[in-house]
Amino acid sequence: MSQNPRSRIRRRLLGRVLVLAAITLIAVIVGTLALSIRGGRKLLPGFGAGAREARDVYAGALYENANPRVAYVGDEACVGCHRAIAEDYRTHPMGRSLAPIDAGRGTPPAGAGEKALFEWNGLQFSAEHRDGRVFHKATRREPGGETLAEVECEVKYALGSGTRGASFLVERDGFVSLSPVAWFAQEGRWGVSPGYGEGSQQTNFERAVYPECLYCHANQVRPVAGPLNRYETPVFRGHAIGCERCHGPGGLHVREDARAASPGRTIVNPASLAPELRESVCQQCHLQGAFRTPRAGLGAFDYRPGLPLHRFWAVFQRPDGSREQSDAVGHVEQLGTSRCFLESEGRLGCISCHDPHKLPEPSAKADYYRRRCLDCHQQRGCSLPRAEREARGQAEDCVGCHMPRLKVANIPHTAATDHRIPRGVPGRDAGRPRAPAGPDARALLVDYFDARRTEEERSAGRRDLGVALAWVSGRLGPKSGLTTMSATQAVPLLQEALRDRPDDRAAGNSLGAALEALGRGPEALDAYEAVLRAAPDDEMALRSSGSLAASLRRYDLARESLRRTIAVNPWRSDYRLALAKILSQAGDWPGALAAAREALGLDPNQPEARSILIQGHLRAGEAAKAEAELQTLLRFYPAGREIWQQWYEDQKRAAAAGGNPL
Template identity: 35%
Template sequence: MAKLLPRLIVAMLAVGFLSLAAIVGWKYLELLKGQPGGTSGQTTVLGDPDQFQLPTARDASYVGSQVCRECHEQIYDDYRATPMGQSMAATADAEQIENFTNVHFEPGGEQHYEVIRDGDKILHKQITMNADGEPTLTQAEEICHIVGSGQRGRTYLVRQGDRLFQSPIGWYAQGNRWDLSPGYAPENHAGFERAIGDSCLYCHAGRTNTLEHSSERYHPQALLEASISCERCHGPGDPHVQYHREEAQGKDPIVNPANLDPYRRESICYQCHLMGDLVITRKGRGFFDFRPGDRLEDSLVILRKSLAETHGKSLRAVSQVEQMQQSTCFQKSDGRFGCTSCHDPHRTAPKDNLDAYYRDKCLQCHQTEHCPEDMTVRNQTQDSCIACHMPQSPAGNVPHTSFTDHRVPRHKETQPVAAPPTTGAEDAFHLFGMADQTLTREQIARALGIAQTSAAKRKRDRHLAAAALEQLELSLPAGDAPLAERLSWVQDTHLLSKMADCYALMDVYDLEQLCWQRVLEVDPEHESALFELARTAELQTDFAAYREYTNRLFQLDPWSRDVSLMRLKVLQKEGQIPEALAYGEEVLQRKPKHTLLRQQLRALYQQEGDTESAQRHAKILDDGSVETPK
């Protein structure tokens, strides 16, 4: 019974979200009337303040893979040739495998694309054409980092200020071709403005070099180690190095995954090779805080939507883990079978002999006489186990790529399995792995509440927001004190920001502001808090506050679309018209498709009597060559 309790708690929390939304309204009647929270006569906060502090920082005594090479030269050299060992690089350091002889493509619509290689530099160009087929706008960006070994393809990053962004141009090994990056639609997309932070890079980079309090802003040297490093699987290496240099006694502190229990062993692979519908960092943890020897949920809580919603769809490019766990090999191995049963993490499988290589892996558990297929049929595929039991299929979310079925089906399927009827609970999530057994009720509720807040924002649904808030509030101190006093104990900015989102959806703006103000007390550079407080100040016609928040945002991200509009508005309001015009033109040099700013700049030129400049911007707008604002 004890083992069933955590699962019962998860089931009650997850399944109860929608029904909960229908009954929580009574509790929030006072809030919806604008009451500040708490009851008269009592101002008690219950609990221990220490339990609401952030956890201590993880051990970061890294030494870098080059130090590992001093003693493990052959393993290091072999590993560097693997896809993980080449997962990311600065442009000048990346091996050139792309085709730079056919570098112009037109995926449809008004956008054309071009790639230019000049020595160690690569430029990506997006060219906007008008109805007559003439170029009207060109944006060219220098590539700073290349993501991907090239085994399937590559993605390219550009840098603007402290931030990294994805290029709309990608390269695909299948067909040796350039095309739009995954997720970019030809007719309308983010261009060079899809922000890339640690939530993306933790599965591609060894270690990033973020600014304090940020997971999306980087020092000039953005990467401390570009590719996935030795220490991502073995833990920070300095204790191990010192142990051997000092010839210390006792146990070697390095982590050998083979010596871990099955779940902790597999968690090392799961941190990257499992893609959930939502990946939520634990309180006070970042995406790079997982350490070998941890359980996955010690740092990352992986949430998946109900299997009924995803069953039968084409394979997703990072869902090997879930497929493997559906295999009979995994389920009947008593924890012995895992990722490294077939994949050597230090070496690449021989491309010219894959069938024999993986057949040998299979034969470690299976004998040849167990295969009932006729030898004539088996010989047609060089007696390959994987040809029948791990067939290739299109990767549903990445064009021009194929993907291996890790379910290891007994019989090769020719048609996708039909999806069973859905339950209707489209926003129900389940926890991956052992999270339902190892996390506390409050920790589970925090993760599910964050997920439900995202659903509520997407649907603009105040009832879902109220249900989410019920879960999030379990992480607050108990008691009857006003909310501001209870929030003063909380250091968890992720929790606070989601609470603010819920209050906003419920039109409880005073409590929303309380949450955002507390976020800024903990993290004075929290951009969402600054932006939302600026928006409120504008609605309240509090220009002094609006200017303060805008200027703070400008210092953090001067080229943001939203911030540039806000900055232009402040300069206009202050009567600094020449500065406003110059700033607007500078932004458009960097972001030529910033429609709203161009419209505002045109109006400002018109207001100042500069008809020629106003018409110049009007022509670009009238050509229809700028994107529709989202």
């Protein structure tokens, strides 16, 4: 029986209404989910004229776990489904980037007693095992072997895979510092840690380890606001770089995909990402540049895989590169200048050659990497005849010829592979690395990511350039002509940023440093004080304010700033020494003596602190105590006996005349 036409029309209309309702319902659900996810977004103010609307650095993510509200779950949650990969990864250098010291890696053989490792700067360094713990010790001895002073600290963590070497971390009340003792595996020797060498002002066991340093060695830490190197305890949440550093947090994945028939977008697979996003995963640690800093309002650990790295980190290069320098983490910059990379149009990346989960066995490395080369060069292999390759001892070793070993400029006793992939004679200079397309060649620094940024991001990035230029002005020193140039360029950029965001502590401290480099001391002091009004415990602003106030002879402010600095970080002998110097300049000799003794209590190897003790006793009329301190100083530094004795006679005359210390 045929249906009534009106009935058919009503049914069609009803069907269309149901379809529209379903579409509307789906849209509402998707919109609700999106709002839920965006509820965890990180909104940052724009910078520059008229750019005041919030921008979401997590917007547009293809993977749901890019949302900052998704929790990290730790490596053990991954092992159940990925056991074989996890076991391989534990042998990879990234899987061994940090370990508790009780694992014994990189330490002398366990056992009772003490083992001398090396001597440096008049000190003998040793390691001792006691009750399952390891202690590093710096000892100063007289020529006859009698101990004059020693500093001992327990080292709790080994930093580094051991492939090139290992450094060791000291942790006291959440403050993390670096031991002066390091192991350099490529030379098979102990030596002084990077940062403690020639020209360094670091004192024993006091080199601060900042979040930006730990980011590329540790799984996760939570910095405490204010101090430069203090962390919530326990300091490390997981130790070595974990699965989630490259794949993103697993909170959604273990909860939802465990029940799903096939994995969704709850965990990142870097191999499936577009080239820029894929390379960002590696670049978060292996792109160093001349200077790098988190973007305004962000911290070192805010980046999530699957997102563009340039939203989170500013990485600056010198426009002309540097032919001489090959940094330990400069592989990204090197690869970016290679012909292989440039002609691949994004196909070539880090994981084209490197398995991030497993290293090839040493005996198989040449063949492994040769096969990676042949993925692109199968039709056109090596142009050298086999006989010539064999004569060089590298018959089937592409890397041996085209990626020679280089000395590393920023870490002594190590070498790295040249990722510029030069052609021709092995080791021949491949030329200067080229800066990214587009930057002004006259600039002191250029942003590595300049070509990828939107106009809004470029506007916001003016602040980051200001921070970088202020850093340059501090590194170059007052006698460099570039100091004035970099500081002059930095000041307006930082002032502009602070107008939009007055609570930007990094910009405020950088503005103070740039103004100080230009000799504008009172203005610099105002900049530091502005930071401290918003963040009274900011260690950088406190110590800078104290030092600058002393140079301006504002001793009351200097004294107060340094006392607050010591309260924020009590483990720095140089802060106590600075306070002793200020108190002596202000004529407060009892206070200066107390501060100098506190400095020596943390590090007895400070001749300036001992000289303040001598001056203080002379001005108090305590000649016997001054003479005793002089004899102690001469025992510590016998090579300068004549100079110190002449200085002592000058100090006695100044004290007798009631003059200032010389």
